[in-house]
Amino acid sequence: MAREQLKNLTEPMYYILLSLITPQHGYGIMQEVERRTEGRVKIGAGTLYNLLSRFEEEEFIQQISEGNRRKTYRITDKGMDILRDEYKRLQQLIVDGSEFLEEGR
Amino acid sequence: MKRKTKRVIWHFLSTDYKAMEEYLEEMAKKGWMLEKLGQGIATFKRIQPSKLRFYIDVFKDEGPLVPENTPDSREYRSLCEASGWHFITSQDYLQYFYADEGQNPTPIQTDEELELSLVKKTLLKREFLSIPFMIFLFRNILYDLFFTSYTFFISTTRMALGISFLIFILNNIGMIGYFLAWMIKSNRRVKKGLGMERPNLNAAKIRAFAFIGIQTLTLIVASIFILSDETIRTNEIIFILIIVGMVIAIGNLFRFIVKKKGKAKDDGLYYSFVGAFLVLAFFALMTKLLWGVFMEEDYEYNNVIPKDYPMVKVEELVERDIKGNPWWDFKSNTSPIIPLSYNSRGDINGAYLQISYYRSIEDPFFSKLIFKGKVRELKKYLNNFHQSIMEDEELRKKWQVDELILSETRNTIILRSDQYVLYLKCSLMDFENEELIQTITEEYFIGDEEKF
Numbered sequence: 001m002a003r004e005q006l007k008n009l010t011e012p013m014y015y016i017l018l019s020l021i022t023p024q025h026g027y028g029i030m031q032e033v034e035r036r037t038e039g040r041v042k043i044g045a046g047t048l049y050n051l052l053s054r055f056e057e058e059e060f061i062q063q064i065s066e067g068n069r070r071k072t073y074r075i076t077d078k079g080m081d082i083l084r085d086e087y088k089r090l091q092q093l094i095v096d097g098s099e100f101l102e103e104g105r
Numbered sequence: 106m107k108r109k110t111k112r113v114i115w116h117f118l119s120t121d122y123k124a125m126e127e128y129l130e131e132m133a134k135k136g137w138m139l140e141k142l143g144q145g146i147a148t149f150k151r152i153q154p155s156k157l158r159f160y161i162d163v164f165k166d167e168g169p170l171v172p173e174n175t176p177d178s179r180e181y182r183s184l185c186e187a188s189g190w191h192f193i194t195s196q197d198y199l200q201y202f203y204a205d206e207g208q209n210p211t212p213i214q215t216d217e218e219l220e221l222s223l224v225k226k227t228l229l230k231r232e233f234l235s236i237p238f239m240i241f242l243f244r245n246i247l248y249d250l251f252f253t254s255y256t257f258f259i260s261t262t263r264m265a266l267g268i269s270f271l272i273f274i275l276n277n278i279g280m281i282g283y284f285l286a287w288m289i290k291s292n293r294r295v296k297k298g299l300g301m302e303r304p305n306l307n308a309a310k311i312r313a314f315a316f317i318g319i320q321t322l323t324l325i326v327a328s329i330f331i332l333s334d335e336t337i338r339t340n341e342i343i344f345i346l347i348i349v350g351m352v353i354a355i356g357n358l359f360r361f362i363v364k365k366k367g368k369a370k371d372d373g374l375y376y377s378f379v380g381a382f383l384v385l386a387f388f389a390l391m392t393k394l395l396w397g398v399f400m401e402e403d404y405e406y407n408n409v410i411p412k413d414y415p416m417v418k419v420e421e422l423v424e425r426d427i428k429g430n431p432w433w434d435f436k437s438n439t440s441p442i443i444p445l446s447y448n449s450r451g452d453i454n455g456a457y458l459q460i461s462y463y464r465s466i467e468d469p470f471f472s473k474l475i476f477k478g479k480v481r482e483l484k485k486y487l488n489n490f491h492q493s494i495m496e497d498e499e500l501r502k503k504w505q506v507d508e509l510i511l512s513e514t515r516n517t518i519i520l521r522s523d524q525y526v527l528y529l530k531c532s533l534m535d536f537e538n539e540e541l542i543q544t545i546t547e548e549y550f551i552g553d554e555e556k557f
Contacts, residue, residue, distance in 0.1 A: 012216065026180065027187040044215035045184040046162045050223060051216075053165075071180055 009086045012043045016051060017083045020061055020075040026052065029073075055079065107151065111137055115147035116317045117309055118280075119228040120287050122161045122199055123301075124309035129159040129203075131306075138203075142196045144357075158204045160190055162213045163223050169197050169231070170377055172367025185213055198227040217300040221291055224301075232284050239277065246270055253478035258471060259446050259463070260438035262334035269327035273320055280316040344395055351391060355384050411437070414447060415462065417548045422541055423533045427453055442471055453533060461528035462549060469507075469524060476521040479528050480510050483519060487512055504542055506550070511536070522550040 009017070012033070019032040030048060033041055043051075052073060055061045060079035065072045075083070117125055129139055134156060137149035162185070166177040173195055182192045182200070189210030190202035204210050214220040240247065249256045250270065257267030291301050332342055359380040363373045419431050430451075437447035446463040461479070465471035484494050492513045501509040506522040517530040527549050534541065 010216070026184045030184075030188060042211045042215060044211050044213045045188045045190065046164070046181070046213035047215045047219055049181045049184055050165065050219055070183070 008089075009082070011041055012047070013051060013055075014083070014086055015041055016043070016048070017055070017060065017075055017079055020073055020079070023064055023072050023074040025070040025072045027070075109151050110140070111149045111151075113147045113149065114145060115142060116145050116321075117313050118283075118316060119199075119232060120224070120284060121304045121309035121312060122163070122228070124304040124306045125161050126159040127306040129201075130157065133157040133159075133203075139193055139201060141194045142201075155206050157206060158208070160202045160204070160213050162200045162202065163198050163220070163227055164195070164200045165198070165223055165227055166370060167195060167198060167200070168227070168373075170363060170373035171197075171370055172372055173364045175368065175370050177370060188213075198231075217295050221295050221301055224291075225288065229284060229288060232281070236281060243270070243274075247274075250274075252481055255443075255463075255471070255475040255478040258440055258442040258465075258474070260334070261440045262330050263438075264440055264442070265330040266327050269323040269330075272323045276316060276320050276323070283312070283316070347395060348388070348391060352384065352388065355380075355387060359384070411435075414445075415548050416449075416460070417544055419451070419453060419458065421544050423453055423531070425453060425533065431458060442466055443475070453531070456531065456533050458533075459528070459530040463526040465524045465526075467524050472521055472524045472526050473508075475526045476508055476510075476519065479519050479526060483510070483512060483517060483528075500537065503537070503539075505546070520550075522546075525550050 015033040015037065016029055019029050019036070024032060026045075026048060029052075030043055030045070033043055052061070056063065056073070058078075059076055060082055061073045062076050063071050064074050132139070132149060133152070134154055136152055136154040138152040138157075139159075140148045140150045142148075164178065164181055166175065166181070167173065178195070185200075185202055186192060189204055189208055190213060191204070193201040193203060195201065202213065214223075250267070254267075257263050294300060294302060331345075359376070363376045363380075367373055367376065414437065420427055431453050432449055432451035434450040435447065436449075437445070439445060443463055443465045446461075448461045449459070451458045463472070463475045465475065480494065487493055494510050494512055497509060497511055500511070504520060504522075506520045508519075508521040510519045511517065514532075515536065516532040516534075517528075518536050520527045520529075527545070529536075529545075536542075
């Protein structure tokens with residue numbers, strides 16, 4: 001069930017993976033997502049914690065250091081594949097939509 | 106002088122964790138801030154009345170047997186702190202936070218679907234896991250309740266216990282039903298995108314009383330009945346209290362060590378094994394030691410059978426010389442349904458002897474119930490030796506009783522005549538013997554009220 005859900009990433013999932021292309025700790029991810037989306041997507045601390053541990057279980061991301069209190073993560077190759085698939089899917093959505101929606105322009 | 110701290114009973118249903126936020130907000134407005142949570146008790150400290158916001162979150166990495174402070178929980182709490190939620194305290198899965206006045210931080214959970222699956226994996230899983238545990242704990246009582254229910258009628262205490270237990274079980278079934286309904290409803294709501302329903306504080310309080318409150322009350326009432334039962338001897342009560350007290354103390358100490366001293370997530374598991382072993386060893390040792398102190402002399406008293414009970418002389422039943430007093434145990438009971446019953450055990454020069462006798466109120470419903478229960482007990486017992494029970498119509502006519510059951514080896518007999526039930530076990534008796542039949546019938550089955 002959990003794996004099934006991860007086939008399509010939710011918006012927060014997409015942005016978390018995106019921000020982990022450069023190594024980041026938890027709070028950094030929250031700030032990065034908020035900055036990138038100009039406050040449109042907000043991720044709660046608990047939700048982020050749970051998503052990170054799920055991503056780690058699925059090997060989409062890995063821990064690169066566990067310093068004092070702060071764990072730092074980076075996306076893995078598997079995570080990159082997932083992210084690229086999602087990017088392609090989203091692009092396809094745009095292409096499919098433009099045929100109808102941009103006709104009148 | 107104003108008090109500085111305040112204690113409040115804290116027993117919400119786990120699925121009502123969101124209702125606690127409202128409660129805490131009201132308390133803060135009145136000038137009381139949550140300080141810590143114990144087992145069923147919340148401690149508040151006095152503060153300036155303020156409009157604080159509270160957030161209670163479910164954290165998957167701190168369960169009942171997991172230390173409070175692990176690298177995982179520190180990471181999680183520092184994330185929450187960074188987003189504006191100050192950590193107050195935790196109680197197993199539930200983590201308590203507040204935000205400063207005027208602040209409006211992002212909620213800790215922003216994904217309802219994830220939150221629900223979290224609740225299912227932690228809070229609900231724990232509730233549902235308690236079912237097999239309860240069945241294991243109460244299996245003997247459950248068996249009695251369904252198959253040998255007469256045992257609940259033999260003394261007033263047992264009647265009270267039976268009723269309490271029935272309420273307890275039904276209440277638990279109701280609670281599990283509520284959790285199931287909650288889960289189904291939440292599943293539907295989240296699927297529709299409505300999110301989990303926010304429980305109303307008053308409804309949550311009513312639920313807390315209807316389930317946890319009533320269960321606690323029935324347990325207290327049942328305990329009072331046990332402790333005040335006159336047929337239980339004082340030293341038995343002291344013995345029970347000492348053992349129960351010590352087990353609770355050790356359990357709490359053990360929990361304290363896991364919660365406060367543990368460092369890593371798996372520490373709890375390791376401590377559990379050591380702790381369980383220690384508790385068992387301690388329990389066994391104490392039972393052995395205290396049993397000697399409290400129980401030994403007790404058997405001395407029971408060698409005499411009270412004069413006013415119907416009881417045949419053993420000499421009349423067995424044609425043997427009897428050395429000394431054969432009886433070594435005698436226990437009697439009384440209740441509104443079964444005014445007289447006793448169970449006595451002894452031996453005749455090495456041969457085991459047992460007589461159990463029940464005199465119920467006149468309605469044969471209860472004597473039938475006792476008979477059925479007794480037969481079932483005998484059957485279960487004989488099963489251990491691959492033996493069974495049998496009927497003997499001719500013998501029943503000879504005895505002139507309503508029901509009769511024999512063990513295969515004919516050393517045990519159960520009889521029911523009107524409101525009387527008699528259980529006899531002795532390898533030295535011949536249940537076909539006319540004299541024996543007459544002696545027993547006269548002593549046990551004739552309602553001579555003056556006798557008692």
